[in-house]
Amino acid sequence: MTEPLLGVKHLCVRFSSPSGPVLAVNDVGFSLAAGEVLGVVGESGSGKSQMFMALGGLLAGNGRATGEAWLGGRNLLGLTEAELNRVRGRELAYVFQDPMTALNPYRTISAQITELLRFNRGMDGQAARAEALRLLERVRIPEARRRLDMFPHEFSGGMRQRVTIAMALSNNPKLLVADEPTTALDVTVQIQVLDILEELRREQGLAVVLITHDMGVVARLAHKVMVVYAGTIVEEGSVEEVLLAPTHPYTTGLLASMPDIRRPIRAITPIPGHPPDGRQERVGCMFAPRCFKAEPVCRAETPALAARTGRQRQACHFPVAEGEAPLARAVAS
Amino acid sequence: MSPEAGLVVENLSVSYAISRGPFRRADELPALRDVDLTIAPGRTLGVVGESGCGKSTLARAILRLQSLKGGVVRWNGEAISALSEPAFRRVRPQMQMVFQDPVASLNPRMRVLDIIAEPLATHRPELSGAQRRQKVLEAMERVGLRPEMADRFPHEFSGGQAQRIGIARAIVLEPGLLICDEAVSALDVSIRAQVLVLLEKLQREMGLSILFISHDLSVVRQIAHDILVLYLGRVVEQAPRDVLFATPRHPYTQALIGSVLSADPRIEKAHQSPPIGGDLPSPIDPPPGCPFHTRCPLAEPICAQAMPGLETWPDGGRVACHVANRERPAAA
Ligand SMILES: Nc1ncnc2c1ncn2[C@@H]1O[C@H](COP(=O)(O)OP(=O)(O)OP(=O)(O)O)[C@@H](O)[C@H]1O
Ligand code: SF4
Ligand SMILES: [Mg+2]
Numbered sequence: 001m002t003e004p005l006l007g008v009k010h011l012c013v014r015f016s017s018p019s020g021p022v023l024a025v026n027d028v029g030f031s032l033a034a035g036e037v038l039g040v041v042g043e044s045g046s047g048k049s050q051m052f053m054a055l056g057g058l059l060a061g062n063g064r065a066t067g068e069a070w071l072g073g074r075n076l077l078g079l080t081e082a083e084l085n086r087v088r089g090r091e092l093a094y095v096f097q098d099p100m101t102a103l104n105p106y107r108t109i110s111a112q113i114t115e116l117l118r119f120n121r122g123m124d125g126q127a128a129r130a131e132a133l134r135l136l137e138r139v140r141i142p143e144a145r146r147r148l149d150m151f152p153h154e155f156s157g158g159m160r161q162r163v164t165i166a167m168a169l170s171n172n173p174k175l176l177v178a179d180e181p182t183t184a185l186d187v188t189v190q191i192q193v194l195d196i197l198e199e200l201r202r203e204q205g206l207a208v209v210l211i212t213h214d215m216g217v218v219a220r221l222a223h224k225v226m227v228v229y230a231g232t233i234v235e236e237g238s239v240e241e242v243l244l245a246p247t248h249p250y251t252t253g254l255l256a257s258m259p260d261i262r263r264p265i266r267a268i269t270p271i272p273g274h275p276p277d278g279r280q281e282r283v284g285c286m287f288a289p290r291c292f293k294a295e296p297v298c299r300a301e302t303p304a305l306a307a308r309t310g311r312q313r314q315a316c317h318f319p320v321a322e323g324e325a326p327l328a329r330a331v332a333s
Numbered sequence: 334m335s336p337e338a339g340l341v342v343e344n345l346s347v348s349y350a351i352s353r354g355p356f357r358r359a360d361e362l363p364a365l366r367d368v369d370l371t372i373a374p375g376r377t378l379g380v381v382g383e384s385g386c387g388k389s390t391l392a393r394a395i396l397r398l399q400s401l402k403g404g405v406v407r408w409n410g411e412a413i414s415a416l417s418e419p420a421f422r423r424v425r426p427q428m429q430m431v432f433q434d435p436v437a438s439l440n441p442r443m444r445v446l447d448i449i450a451e452p453l454a455t456h457r458p459e460l461s462g463a464q465r466r467q468k469v470l471e472a473m474e475r476v477g478l479r480p481e482m483a484d485r486f487p488h489e490f491s492g493g494q495a496q497r498i499g500i501a502r503a504i505v506l507e508p509g510l511l512i513c514d515e516a517v518s519a520l521d522v523s524i525r526a527q528v529l530v531l532l533e534k535l536q537r538e539m540g541l542s543i544l545f546i547s548h549d550l551s552v553v554r555q556i557a558h559d560i561l562v563l564y565l566g567r568v569v570e571q572a573p574r575d576v577l578f579a580t581p582r583h584p585y586t587q588a589l590i591g592s593v594l595s596a597d598p599r600i601e602k603a604h605q606s607p608p609i610g611g612d613l614p615s616p617i618d619p620p621p622g623c624p625f626h627t628r629c630p631l632a633e634p635i636c637a638q639a640m641p642g643l644e645t646w647p648d649g650g651r652v653a654c655h656v657a658n659r660e661r662p663a664a665a
Contacts, residue, residue, distance in 0.1 A: 044492070142611065156613065157384075186383040186548065187550065187592040188383065188588055188592045189612070191594070191606040213521065213522060214594070215596035216593070216596055218596075219595060219597060219600070219601040220594050239598045240598055243597065244597065244598070253523060254523060256526075257523045257526035258551070258596060259551040260551060260596050261550055261590065262593075263597070265554065265555065268526045268529060269526070270523055270527040270529075270530055272527075274492075274494070274524060275521070
């Protein structure tokens with residue numbers, strides 16, 4: 001195996017809030033190699049975004065990250081603000097759900113990209129413009145030359161998202177964190193944007209963290225998957241292991257909750273109840289109140305993330321066996 | 334059941350006026366053109382299409398929140414689009430809406446009891462306070478909210494519970510039609526499944542007609558009996574669920590279905606993205622002829638000239654495509 005590009009250990013993210021401290025991310029660890037795509041799935045508020053905002057020093061003012069996050073031989077969590085700024089330009093780039101968070105509505109696309117090129121790569125004039133054009137073509141913006149001098153509002157949502165990907169790529173980062181990059185896009189556009197990310201990975205060896213609610217997005221692009229619940233990783237393994245033979249009751253429940261257009265129609269089986277917020281006391285398994293397999297030990301002892309079934313790792317005292325019903329019907333509400 | 338029971342929409346057209354400055358004539362944005370649909374009691378019609386195709390306008394036009402440029406909306410045989418305002422108010426309780434953002438659609442200063450009781454106060458003023466409370470508690474039980482939640486405020490609820498409150502408010506008048514506009518889109522996967530199961534249960538118990546608007550084809554396939562595909566305000570295809578997913582005929586429907594992802598990585602490895610070009614054209618200047626011809630992999634010269642008719646196939650499907658309709662078997 002190659003040396004991992006990114007290595008995260010014991011990462012915790014805490015926020016202070018008027019109603020008490022919030023533990024958004026609780027002791028997570030994982031690694032990622034060049035050219036690899038890590039899918040991060042979980043429900044709203046599970047900590048997916050904060051986990052990766054922490055790496056780039058992008059947490060809100062009331063947030064604090066502890067642990068280690070090694071990228072290119074440096075621990076990102078030990079860097080100064082100035083050092084982090086440089087890392088964010090060069091090694092680590094982000095793409096978010098709403099492309100307008102990265103675009104200035106009052107400036108043309110070419111002005112915005114050439115400015116980045118000047119700042120990060122010292123390029124100017126014709127060279128910068130040529131590079132901007134190359135980047136737009138790279139993300140398959142049709143008629144890119146004509147569109148260089150347009151404003152963001154003249155672009156469709158899908159086209160804007162491609163522009164933000166082009167901007168993120170402007171400095172040849174090694175790691176791209178894409179946080180719900182296609183959630184706001186129509187399905188026909190979503191698949192095109194995902195295919196562009198796949199092409200970049202294949203051709204440039206880009207490592208991608210793909211944060212999403214959508215198992216389909218993970219199935220299409222990811223090599224590895226991490227399922228997050230209440231700030232912890234509850235299951236982690238290859239995309240085939242986790243999606244085809246899930247072992248954590250939460251993962252099986254998520255998959256049983258989702259209709260799948262390529263499979264025969266069957267009744268969907270919801271997970272009862274709803275996820276905790278970060279203020280709950282942490283004893284035992286955080287999923288226990290919703291879990292069909294829970295036993296008294298689950299509420300007393302926190303299950304470690306370990307490979308109990310010989311394949312992927314799961315944080316569960318009683319992993320679901322292959323072929324076992326994904327959810328006991330009795331608990332379905 | 335009489336053939337007229339339920340919702341019937343005929344030739345519905347809606348236009349928005351788009352102002353382009355004080356000295357210019359307002360432009361017309363044709364948001365819906367000649368839309369036909371029927372939803373019998375106990376049936377769900379799914380409406381799909383990309384953003385801006387007119388899905389929400391359809392919901393608003395049926396409820397008369399939007400004036401019509403043409404066409405008729407009938408509810409149980411009565412042309413409600415032609416009724417006077419007071420006469421419509423009599424019918425309005427039979428048609429209710431569930432919105433996308435559950436938390437934002439609830440008044441934060443009202444208790445759950447009062448939120449759910451609001452439609453009763455408006456439309457059933459003759460009920461006593463005790464009768465009203467009784468009806469609210471019944472509705473809460475139907476949607477799976479415990480009675481002690483009645484005295485709490487919306488912010489104390491999760492998104493899924495808030496959506497249950499919204500649904501309880503929608504069913505408290507015992508409507509015949511429920512319009513769900515992206516009603517589960519903002520919900521997390523596990524909560525979304527709970528709400529889908531709830532909607533199916535309510536439909537069974539109450540015989541509801543449901544108009545289920547969603548951009549999510551997997552969800553629509555799960556819940557709808559019939560499906561209507563809109564593109565730039567026009568019906569391009571409509572068919573019973575199994576017909577539509579087994580044999581999508583319109584190239585746009587094919588592209589939509591072909592773009593949906595599966596949670597099975599083996600399927601996704603082999604899944605080619607559909608050959609559909611470019612982006613949605615501006616709805617202010619919809620292309621002449623077939624609205625889809627600018628992106629269509631099958632387009633022929635005729636497609637840019639003439640709007641294809643919406644032809645009915647023997648299995649009940651309807652398709653508006655010059656090329657696809659050539660394969661249509663002669664009516665038996
Ligand atoms: N500035 C903040 N102050 C307090 N709590 C915060 C702050 N930012 C995030 N949180 C909390 O951290 C937890 C994790 O949030 P995070 O944004 O990572 O979730 P997520 O998994 O990305 O959710 P989504 O799917 O909705 O994007 C949540 O409980 C959230 O409320
Ligand atoms: S540890 Fe227990 S409660 Fe937690 S997921 Fe496993 S079986 Fe369920
Ligand atoms: Mg997030």
